[in-house]
Amino acid sequence: MRRALVIVLLLAVPAALRATVLIPIEFRELVTISSTIVHGRVVDVRADWVDGRRAIDTFLTIAADEYYKGGPGDTVVVRVPGGQMGRYRTILVGAPEFQLGDEVVLFLRGNPSTGAFIVGLSQGAYRVAPDRTGRRVVTSPILMGKSADQTQPIVRGDPARVPLAVDQFRDVVKRVMAGGAAR
Amino acid sequence: MKRRIAAVIAALILSAPAAEAYLKLGTRIGDNFVPLHWAAFPIRYFVTNRDAAGVTAPQLQQAVAGALTTWSAVPNVSISSQFVGFTGASPVTGDGMTVIGFQNRPDLDRTLGATSFTIDSVTGEVIESDIFLNSVFPWSVTPGGEAGRQDVESIALHELGHLLGLGHSAIGETELFGGGRRVLGAETVMFPIAFPAGTLNRALRADDIAGLSDIYGNDQFRSSTGSITGRVTKNGAGVLGAHVVAFNPETGKLVGGFSLTADGTFTIAGLDPGLHVLRAEPLDDGDVGSFLNPAQPVDVDFKAALFDRLVAVPRGGTAAAVEVKVTPK
Amino acid sequence: MTSCARQSLLLSVMLAMASPALAQSRAEISGGVTWTGGFDAGGTDATLSRGAAGATPLTLFSTSSRVRPAVGASGRVAFFVTPQLAVEGSLEYSRPSLETAFSNDFEQATGTQATIGIASYLFGGSALYHFGGARLVPFVSAGGGWLRQLDQDRVNVVDGPELHAGGGVKYRLSSSFGLRVEAGVSSREKTVSFEDKRRTVPVVSGGVTYRF
Numbered sequence: 064m065r066r067a068l069v070i071v072l073l074l075a076v077p078a079a080l081r082a083t084v085l086i087p088i089e090f091r092e093l094v095t096i097s098s099t100i101v102h103g104r105v106v107d108v109r110a111d112w113v114d115g116r117r118a119i120d121t122f123l124t125i126a127a128d129e130y131y132k133g134g135p136g137d138t139v140v141v142r143v144p145g146g147q148m149g150r151y152r153t154i155l156v157g158a159p160e161f162q163l164g165d166e167v168v169l170f171l172r173g174n175p176s177t178g179a180f181i182v183g184l185s186q187g188a189y190r191v192a193p194d195r196t197g198r199r200v201v202t203s204p205i206l207m208g209k210s211a212d213q214t215q216p217i218v219r220g221d222p223a224r225v226p227l228a229v230d231q232f233r234d235v236v237k238r239v240m241a242g243g244a245a246r
Numbered sequence: 247m248k249r250r251i252a253a254v255i256a257a258l259i260l261s262a263p264a265a266e267a268y269l270k271l272g273t274r275i276g277d278n279f280v281p282l283h284w285a286a287f288p289i290r291y292f293v294t295n296r297d298a299a300g301v302t303a304p305q306l307q308q309a310v311a312g313a314l315t316t317w318s319a320v321p322n323v324s325i326s327s328q329f330v331g332f333t334g335a336s337p338v339t340g341d342g343m344t345v346i347g348f349q350n351r352p353d354l355d356r357t358l359g360a361t362s363f364t365i366d367s368v369t370g371e372v373i374e375s376d377i378f379l380n381s382v383f384p385w386s387v388t389p390g391g392e393a394g395r396q397d398v399e400s401i402a403l404h405e406l407g408h409l410l411g412l413g414h415s416a417i418g419e420t421e422l423f424g425g426g427r428r429v430l431g432a433e434t435v436m437f438p439i440a441f442p443a444g445t446l447n448r449a450l451r452a453d454d455i456a457g458l459s460d461i462y463g464n465d466q467f468r469s470s471t472g473s474i475t476g477r478v479t480k481n482g483a484g485v486l487g488a489h490v491v492a493f494n495p496e497t498g499k500l501v502g503g504f505s506l507t508a509d510g511t512f513t514i515a516g517l518d519p520g521l522h523v524l525r526a527e528p529l530d531d532g533d534v535g536s537f538l539n540p541a542q543p544v545d546v547d548f549k550a551a552l553f554d555r556l557v558a559v560p561r562g563g564t565a566a567a568v569e570v571k572v573t574p575k
Numbered sequence: 576m577t578s579c580a581r582q583s584l585l586l587s588v589m590l591a592m593a594s595p596a597l598a599q600s601r602a603e604i605s606g607g608v609t610w611t612g613g614f615d616a617g618g619t620d621a622t623l624s625r626g627a628a629g630a631t632p633l634t635l636f637s638t639s640s641r642v643r644p645a646v647g648a649s650g651r652v653a654f655f656v657t658p659q660l661a662v663e664g665s666l667e668y669s670r671p672s673l674e675t676a677f678s679n680d681f682e683q684a685t686g687t688q689a690t691i692g693i694a695s696y697l698f699g700g701s702a703l704y705h706f707g708g709a710r711l712v713p714f715v716s717a718g719g720g721w722l723r724q725l726d727q728d729r730v731n732v733v734d735g736p737e738l739h740a741g742g743g744v745k746y747r748l749s750s751s752f753g754l755r756v757e758a759g760v761s762s763r764e765k766t767v768s769f770e771d772k773r774r775t776v777p778v779v780s781g782g783v784t785y786r787f
Contacts, residue, residue: 083361084358084359084439086440087532089427147367151373152366154364155338159540160541162541183357184356185536186532202534212424212425217419217420218681219529219531219550220575221575225547225575431622431626433622445627447626495769496770519730519731549685552687554688555690556673556690559731565728
């Protein structure tokens with residue numbers, strides 16, 4: 064019996080395929096285990112067959128504005144699962160998706176020349192966008208405890224946790240790398 | 247590997263049930279966002295004939311079957327599955343088969359499991375869907391759980407929710423500890439972060455049931471439940487990306503939804519008739535991309551808020567529209 | 576009007592009309608104001624499972640609900656079977672509010688309470704026994720009825736039987752007009768609340784009477 068999987072054109076929700084089960088990373092660990100941390104823009108998006116033409120991955124070229132950690136060159140290549148070759152699109156639910164021109168801060172591991180991986184699938188991908196005042200902010204707030212040995216509930220709506228301007232975000236990363244306090 | 251086209255397109259249906267009530271998986275085809283929806287059952291699946299540390303492939307298959315039975319047991323939905331057999335195919339290959347299995351993915355060392363789809367971007371046809379459980383982690387099928395090992399059935403239950411078309415639910419709280427982060431509590435199996443290793447999450451909650459029913463519920467479901475619709479606003483303007491939860495003080499059930507449009511509109515469906523409390527909160531505790539497209543201007547700059555009116559949900563209908571006003575941080 | 580309320584009213588009319596003795600009894604109508612006491616409507620915590628078997632759930636927030644006392648209006652029609660004994664049909668209407676107070680929110684969410692108005696209709700029948708025939712006439716009463724409550728959106732309905740008992744005093748101003756005050760308790764099997772249990776509330780009413 065054939066099974067039929069149907070795409071039904073509904074009033075579709077504007078949600079990309081964002082779905083997997085993650086082991087979450089605290090920000091200090093994210094900074095520590097990343098070999099490259101780059102702030103830049105997506106200047107190329109190219110999908111390609113991988114694993115003996117058994118899967119499709121997307122290779123992003125990021126033109127670096129600034130490296131917070133590492134610094135292989137003017138650009139860095141990032142590999143994310145999924146992509147489109149011809150008419151077929153493979154989507155790994157939970158993998159981040161990027162478009163040309165996206166401004167990002169990426170926390171990476173692996174070879175930045177041939178295809179580094181984003182740490183934690185999407186957890187190491189931060190978007191930069193203008194807020195309502197036009198200020199360029201990193202849209203996801205940083206999740207980091209006051210100290211590495213403290214237990215601290217994460218309270219939604221915490222007034223102390225707000226999206227940071229790009230330069231403030233960079234400063235936090237630098238302080239963590241230097242082993243300093245969060246803020 | 248012989249490729250079989252395992253799906254056909256049926257008619258495009260332009261009417262919508264209680265749409266937008268939950269995060270559903272979908273993709274952009276042209277200018278349209280197309281949700282994923284199985285129109286015919288049983289879902290035929292294979293299991294990769296590959297063991298992981300602590301769990302054999304047959305044990306994995308039994309755990310998957312158990313998880314599918316859990317989803318199939320939701321009242322007023324008719325879904326079913328069929329285990330076809332073991333295969334040497336990996337669970338993320340483009341072979342036209344729905345495959346579930348262990349796969350060694352050290353590049354995804356923070357991902358316990360994931361669901362993938364291969365889609366014809368012209369027609370919207372789903373060619374296949376696969377689930378992998380990452381064998382870099384230690385796993386367990388012990389009925390009571392095993393310290394330090396992730397429970398296969400719990401993670402499979404979550405991933406199969408994605409396979410069926412559900413996105414993530416945000417009904418959960420976390421804490422930072424010892425340089426890491428862990429789940430404090432969750433009232434859904436579709437929370438994007440797993441409980442600590444050794445903890446089971448094998449039972450569906452009200453939110454999961456409402457989400458599945460929103461996609462596959464029959465007329466009995468729709469005539470016996472109701473919905474709440476409204477807007478989340480801040481200083482008069484709509485809030486995109488707010489998490490809104492409806493709580494029934496009589497039953498204790500929590501069911502969630504999101505404001506998915508720029509004007510702050512949200513819908514929560516599948517609710518028991520009766521009075522409900524509404525609570526709105528920002529998704530500022532982690533990766534917005536776990537729930538919504540991060541390219542959208544999701545607003546996280548507001549405090550959590552409880553609505554000042556009890557909302558009466560009718561049987562088979564929608565409550566009078568509400569406006570939940572939130573204040574900036 | 577529910578079938579039970581119709582039956583109560585019909586019984587009152589039949590008692591007044593069926594017996595030759597009753598054909599000579601007097602009737603009395605009255606109307607006035609009623610105060611109904613409030614009650615605890617239940618409290619539940621919104622909780623999240625911690626996953627581990629036997630672990631105490633995490634409280635997202637706590638609720639505690641109460642139906643507030645309410646003032647309403649009442650109307651009665653009574654028929655005297657004997658000079659002391661009367662049977663009476665009644666209708667009471669009031670608009671209490673159900674208030675849910677919030678506390679212990681995990682994220683200190685703004686907002687302290689949520690409310691909703693209730694339309695409450697009580698259709699009842701009672702037997703009254705009057706003591707003495709002077710200007711000041713004490714009486715006792717007992718009976719039952721049917722309580723129907725709707726939320727302000729008229730979406731959900733709660734129906735259930737009711738029992739009541741009490742007593743009061745009538746004061747004759749003239750051969751026809753008088754005043755009436757009474758107090759008692761009303762026991763309701765079902766009410767708008769978050770706990771399914773019988774509730775007993777105090778009721779006080781006062782008004783004017785007209786006898787004919």
